[in-house]
Structure formats: structure tokens, C-alpha cells
Amino acid sequence: MERIKAKWLTVALCCGALLYLAKPAIAGAPTFKDLLAEEDYALVSQMVEWDKRAFALPEDLELDGPLREAAATLLQAHVARVRELIPAWIAQERAQAGVPDLRGRALSQPIYHRMINEMAIWSVESAGPAHDEAWLNAALAPRACSVIPQSRFAQRMALIQAAPPSSRQALLAGERQLMSRWGTKREALPPRPSTADLDAVDQAIIRVRAGLQVSAEPMTPFLAVQIFYRLRKPGQSDRWEQCAKSQWWLASQLASGKADRTLALAVYRYTTMLDVREFVPDSAMKPPASLSAGGNGPYPPTAAYFNVEGTTTVQAETDDHGKLLKAQVVSRKITVSGVRENRPVAFESLLDAATLDVAAKRHYPDGKATSDRFDIAWHLE
């Protein structure tokens, strides 16, 4: 669905450009300024429409009356906010580029990236301790992973519906606050948990599947049937399984009594965050032959689609034969057009897998075990 939206956006932008070319012939000779304003207006409308779809609240989503009403109010305020934000972002992009008439894809793409990044930030951000506690209660509610609609907003409303009633007020207050922060610079954006923390749930599942001891809470039958299904195929979890995995790990961390609650919640938020691959058309998933990352092999297609560039830092441990034992991405300095004031939360991990591939293929000196840290540069050629 999201890919369809992305295609729709592309088509709409092309139509906007065609309109720009065709209009003078039909209507005489508008000024360049008029045309630019018209194109901007079209871009604002397209982005608002895109946002409305991303925030769709399906009629058949089971929300009680007061929650649906609260959701509608949140939505209304959000759409009005986005309608004001996009023109401001357009102005910022032009100022940043030093091109007063910046337009077309060079303008629309950064705006699109910024919208996606705002959605990601909204997924991982905290609105304060009361909101965090309420969110923990919501995430651990038995039905938290029962209804997971396509739209992120609908997902959050479904989670609030499934949450204990005592948490609702704090959850809605948190939503209001988080949504009001769209477009602003976040001073207290939670750091991305380490790769080890984010991967811990998958590592635990590997151990459980292998019959090894893991200190964790029992899984729900829903999760257990996914994990222990005889015909299970390796691959990415769908959003229901991901939700159940994250919920299980959160419950396990909290039950252990040793975990940092803030970190446990951050891991939950990051592992259930939107996946930008949902926004990539199928045609862009294969990298063009010409697209390479210096000496690092083919550029990761999703990263290429979003023009993600920068540097990743790997920590690699080898044995005394120079064999790689463990590698993990420990930091990233990446840029994405349109994303400046805040971390590119939505795009941060897009170079990770390719980075680990490079680390795996790298030659390490033998003779002694090492723990080495090195950078890999990623530039679209």
C-alpha cells in the first residue's frame, strides 16, 4: 500500500510538472512567480494528501466513541499543522540550496524525506515520564498486537484502545504533545539503542529455537506459533510478529528486574518503528548496475532510493587467525536530503547490513586476536 502511495506521489508530481508546462499555452502568459506559486501549492496539496493517507483512521477500526472522537481531533490539528509546515519547509529547502526557484524532484524529495523522518521520530520519541509509563502499560497489554492497521496513526490509536483504561489520558496527552512537535528541532531525542540491544530479541529467539536456556517470560501462543512453526521460512517478521516479539522482549526485560526501563522502552519503540522500505517502490529495490559504493560493492537500494550517504563505523573482533568473530555497527554519520535539524531516525540503519557485509569481506591480519574499529564511507556516485 505504501509503495502504491509512493508511486501515486511520483505520478502526482509529474502531473504538477506537466501542468506547469501546459498552462501558459492555455491561459496566456502567467509570470514565473505565479507558476512557481502554483507548483508549490500543488506540492503542498500532494504532501497533505499523502500525510492524510499515512494517518488514515479506518472506519472499521474498533475504537470506542470517546477515543474515536479524540483521534479525530488529533488528526484535524495534525493536518492543519502539516498544511502550515510544508510551505515553511519549501522555503527552508530553497534557502539551504541557495536556489530561490528550486522545484520539481529536487524540492519534493527532501520534503518527502522530512515527512517520513518526522513519522519515525514520532514513533520513538517520549513525551515525558507519565507518557512513558502509560506507553509501557499499553505495549504490554495482551491485545496490543491484535490489531495493527496499515496507518501508523491508526496503529497508535488501536494500541490506546487496547491499553488499560487508566493509561488512556496520559497516552492521549502524550500523542497531542508529540504531534505538536512535528517540524521542530528535538533537543531530547532519545539515542538510538546499540545494535546489540536492538538485536537482543532476535538473538534470544535463536537461542530459544535451539533449545538453549534464555531468561525470558513465556511467549504468547501467537508468538510461539510463529517462532516454532515447522515450516518457518527465514526472513523479516511481518508487523504482527514484530509487535509480538518486541512485546515479549519488553515484558522479559521488565520482569528481569535488572533492565533499565527507559532503555527497554526505547528498544521497544525502535523495533516497532516504521520501516522505510514500506515507502520504496518495487522497481527501486534492485540497484542499477552503475550504482556502486566506491569499493564497497553495490549500493544498498533502499539507501540509494533515499539518497542516504555518509560514514558508518564498525567494531570488528577477530581471532588470532584473522577470522572475523563479531562485527557490529557502532555509529553512523549519515545525511539524507531534507533532514537537517534532527537525526535521520528513519534512515539511520539503511547502511548497516551493507556495512556488515563489507566488514565480513575485509581482510584482517592474522597472528593475534584484534578488536578493531574502522569507518566505511558511503557516497552515491
Added chain:
Amino acid sequence: MRLAVLTYRWCAALLLTLAGMTVQAQDQSPVYVEPATVPDTVAAAYRMGDFAELERLYAMYGKAGVRSELTGNPRVEHFWMGIAKIDDSNLQVTEGYYLQLDALTSLWTREHPRSVLAQLLYVRALRAHAWVYRGDGYANTVSPAAWAGFSKYIDLALGQLRRSEALATYDSSWNEMMLVIGRDLNWDRQSLMAVFEAGVAKNPDNDSLYFAMEEALLPKWGGDLEAVDRFIAEVVKSTRDKRGLEMYARLYAGLSYGELHQTLFTSTGASWPHMKTGFEDLLKRYPHTDHQNMYAYFACMADDRPTLREQLEVIGDKFEPIFWGDYPERTFEMCKKLAGQT
């Protein structure tokens, strides 16, 4: 062996129970629209680990005397059907699944030590785990290692069930579970009968108890068909005032579906006139198309052509294959032909 174990009771009790799952589609009157998917509702709650919801549903459907208004099947059967979707030992999963289920239900027993449901869910999980070890094969095909696994978990299940007996003073599902485990452990008839009688004393409306006991009396469990005849006669005595010969018809029907197939009237003391009266008694209270299908099937088996004709007319296009034996379409066609003959 395992399949045989399952088939009898399921065919007997659950054929009727299945009716409760399809009522919404069949019923035309909004007055009678019931939650058509009680088993699904229950399974959904269990699947997501929602114990509070399971407890709420059990309080509602586990009560003695609560039946589907359309089919007359006890709601408690629907409840356990939903549970069985999650703790079935034949799911396409590895043992890890059952370890998780054991752990989850064990946790519930500790968190809710006064809950009979929590105890029963744990016992069921352990029993399913035992059957995962044993498998579906005949007893003589089960390896010693598999028997050891079976024994370990079935003993755990039995121990847990015994410890919860005092909690289940009014809960006949506890007795049903004990009957099933007792049969797994080859208990003698007297012991099983004592469990059955105690269960019926708690809730005479728990039809599953009758079917479970009936199965335990089958030759494959060391019993004999004469004992089944005697048992059915006893059940009829105790239920006749309230239900006429309904249980007579249903218990013999169950025997046919699960064990004897078309030889019901030649292998047992089943009397068609009595069964016929039983179906009439059932239909008077619950004129449901499922019961009509069953009635017609046995009328055909008994070569009672007028009754068969009458029921086929009532059924019309509401043919329900599940009630027509091993080869339903073929049997239905054959019976229609028979009905056409004078």
C-alpha cells in the same frame, strides 16, 4: 490410535457443537443471532495471552446449563473447542511451542492460584505436551523414549489436576479432564466411572462428560459394546425426565460416527425406534438443520424411508456433509435414491 481416540468423542459431541459455529449463517432471525464464533473468540484471547478475557469468557460460557439457543449444545463445549485450537498436540510446530505453552499456563496458575481455569489450562498444556511425545501411532509403534516423554508430562498433568481438585468443587470440566487423563493412563472402569459420576453430580448438563465416559467403555480402551449399551441405558434413565430420549439418540449416533459407522444397528443394542424418538425430542427443542441432517442419516441407515423422505424434504438444500458419515456426498445421494423407492 491417537486418531481413534480423538475421533469418537469429537464426532459424537462436536458434530453437534459445530452447529453452534455456523448458526449465524443459517439463522434468518436477528433475534437468534448469537456469537457465532465462541470458539474463535476464546481462541483469539488465548492466542494473545489474554487470561483476563479467558476468565471472563469462562465465567460466561462455563456455567452449568448455558446452551446455544439454536443447537442446544452446551456453551462450555464451545469454550473448550476454542482452547483446543491453541493447545492441540497436532499443530505444525516443534516442541518449543509446547514448552512455551507450559510456561505460560504455569505462570497463570501462580498468578491466579484460585482460578480453576488457570489450573485446567495448565493441565491441558501438559497433556498436549505428553501427546506430542507419544504421537498418533498405535501403541506398539511408540518408542521407549517417546513413552518416557509421554509418561513424564502425563504424570505432571495428573499431579497438577489432583492438586486443584478442591478448587473445582463445582466445575465439571475438571472431571472431564480427569476422565481423559485417566483413560490416557488406562485406569480401570470403576475409577473412571467414579470420576464421571462426580462430574455429572456437579453439572448434569455437561454433555461432554457422557461422551468421554462412553468412549472410555469402548473395546479399544479395554471395554465392550455391551458395557456401552448398559451405560447408555443408565444415562437415559437419569436424563429422560428433562430431555426424553435425546441422549439415547446422541450417544448411539456418537458411537456410530466415531467407531461403528454403518454397523451401529448390527453391532449394538441400538434401537431405531428409540433413536427416532430421541431425535424427535431433540428437534422439538432445537429444530436445527444439523440435527435434521443427523436424523436423516440414521433414518437412512435404519432403512426408515418415510422418516428419511420427511427429513430430506425438511433439509432441502441444507445438506451438511459432516453428518453423513465417511463418504458424505455418496451416502447422501444413495439415501435420496432410497427415499424415492417405495
